[in-house]
Amino acid sequence: MSGMELVTHNPVDGVYPATGDYVHAVEVRGAPRMLFISGTMGLDPAGRPGATLTEQLELVWDNIRAILASAGMTVDNIVRQTSYLRDVAYAEENAAARVAALGGRAIPTTAIVVQTLEKDWLIELEIVAAG
Numbered sequence: 001m002s003g004m005e006l007v008t009h010n011p012v013d014g015v016y017p018a019t020g021d022y023v024h025a026v027e028v029r030g031a032p033r034m035l036f037i038s039g040t041m042g043l044d045p046a047g048r049p050g051a052t053l054t055e056q057l058e059l060v061w062d063n064i065r066a067i068l069a070s071a072g073m074t075v076d077n078i079v080r081q082t083s084y085l086r087d088v089a090y091a092e093e094n095a096a097a098r099v100a101a102l103g104g105r106a107i108p109t110t111a112i113v114v115q116t117l118e119k120d121w122l123i124e125l126e127i128v129a130a131g
Contacts, residue, residue, distance in 0.1 A: 004131055005029040006079065008106065021099050023106040026079050031130035035071050039084060039124040040064055049120040053090055056122050057097040064101075064127055073129050075101055080128035083111040086121065094123060 009025040010018040018024050040063050042056025043049050050056040061075075068074055083094050091111055098109065116124060 004031045021095065021104070021106050023108055026106075026108055028079055028130045033071075033131055035068070035073060035077070035127075035129040035131075037064065037067050037125075037127040037129065039126045040067065041121050041124050043121075049118070049122070053093055053122050057093065060123055060125050061097060061101045064125065068127075068129060071129070073131050075103075076105075077129040077131040078102060078127055079107055079130050081107060081109045082126040083109065084114045084116065084124040084126070085111055086114070086116050086123070088113050090122060 005028075007027040007029060008023050009027060010023060015024065040060055041049065042059035043063070044059060050059050064078075065075060068077060081098060083098075085091060085094060094111065095109075116122070
């Protein structure tokens with residue numbers, strides 16, 4: 001992330017407070033590259049989904065790390081995440097997996113409950129990285 005600076009913006013006037021691992025915005029300064037990662041599922045290298053949400057979260061973060069590495073980036077370059085969850089009950093475990101993957105670093109996030117294209121897909125993550 002040479003030369004790149006991330007500036008968190010959590011205004012206190014005119015908007016609800018940012019709490020916990022939530023951040024209103026992250027400004028990216030000095031990033032020469034942006035990487036937009038398509039919705040990525042918790043599938044193994046053969047294309048099979050993990051049997052549980054925990055397994056799919058492990059797989060999806062492994063897949064994201066591999067995609068980032070192909071661009072010479074790491075999870076430290078992630079500046080935005082959108083989560084597509086098959087069930088609202090998955091929100092807490094998904095958030096915990098994100099916090100763990102990013103080492104506690106807060107980024108702007110959105111979680112949406114959706115019907116996935118395949119019934120066995122429990123989670124899909126869309127990532128924006130900069131660096």
